[in-house]
Amino acid sequence: MGSTAKGILAGALALALPILLQVALEPMLGDGFLLALLFLAALVPGFGVALVWSGGAPWRLAAGALLMMAVPFASLGMLDARVLGPVPTTTLEAALGNGLAAGFRLADAAPDAALQRIVNASSTHRPTDQRNRRGPPVTERGTFLVAPVLGSGWSQADPVRLVVVQDLDEAPARPWAPSGGVLKLLPDRLRQAAVRQALAEAGLAMAPDILIARWVANPDWARVEAALPLLWLYSGALAVWNVLARGTEQRGGR
Known part of the structure; x- marks a missing residue:
């Protein structure tokens, strides 16, 4: 060489x-x-x-x-979603225990449009600099469509463990595809606040380890x-x- x-x-x-x-x-x-x-x-x-x-x-x-x-x-x-990791075809229960996957193709679950909510969320935090010093408070705001993804055995008493989110500040609301899967989203305070607000408005309990994702027709292509x-x-x-x-x-x- x-x-x-x-x-x-x-x-x-x-x-x-x-x-x-x-x-x-x-x-x-x-x-x-x-x-x-x-x-x-x-x-x-x-x-x-x-x-x-x-x-x-x-x-x-x-x-x-x-x-x-x-x-x-x-x-x-530049990224708001996971792009590294496998995208297996699996059940909702198995998917929730797979921390390495970037997303999943789900055969037994889909977003529940009857329980979806549109929320105007806000989140305030104090960002840290490279020396780990906290700066002044910063407030973010956004509008989101949030829907729980529920399996066949789910009941109202069960906590929601997977939700899918659309950022309505980026694009108008779209209907959920009848089949597909999810691409995991990266941690984001504003999205997390939107999910908490949406589930509370729908009267649903939120699991502590809830997974926030994007519903897509093809998770492999969505990752690309x-x-x-x-x-x-x-x-x-x-x-x-x-x-x-x-x-x-x-x-x-x-």
């Missing part, structure tokens, strides 16, 4: 590391201090790659270092659609890095 090819590969891996770490760990850790610390640590290899492989000219070094830092930060918040903005960002970054890394080839040819 030539020097330029090694540089391009090193850059591709360095760009991917913080992005993949964020995508893989956010469903388990949330967006707290530990994930932020790991994310910042994952940026370090990118600076080393930029210093070694971006061609030697000062402007190339600066552009390479900026690329390695800016792209991972730009990727934050959710990841597309991130894939486009990464592809564009690779194209820019390809130009910068070829500076080493030009320098070596002199």
Whole structure:
């Protein structure tokens, strides 16, 4: 493998590391201090790659270092759903015990339109910075359509363990597809507040480990659609890095 090819590969891996770490760990850790610390640590290899492989000219070094830092930060918040993990066909009961899956195709459950609610929700929290210091209160507001997904043996006395959500600030309400599955959504305070409010209005109990998801006709394709903005960002970054890394080839040819 030539020097330029090694540089391009090193850059591709360095760009991917913080992005993949964020995508893989956010469903388990949330967006707290530990994930932020790991994310910042994952940026370090990118600076080393930029210093070694971006061609030697000062402007190339600066552009390479900026690329390695800016792209991972730009990727934050681009995903709202799980995109890593299997998507098995299963029952509702088995699905709720599978923490590794990105989603499920469900054969025995569907959203209950009779119990759905449209709610105007709000959530106030104090975000933390990279030093784990709390900032001033921030209030988020949104309108959501929330429906419980219920199995055949469910009764009114049972807590709801799975709900599906539509964000009505992004698109008008759509009817639920008669068959399909769910794609798990990432933790979000505003969505969680909307779910609590909707279930309370419907007179339903909420399970402590409730799963919040998006109802989709094809979970596999929905996972690809959710990841597309991130894939486009990464592809564009690779194209820019390809130009910068070829500076080493030009320098070596002199």
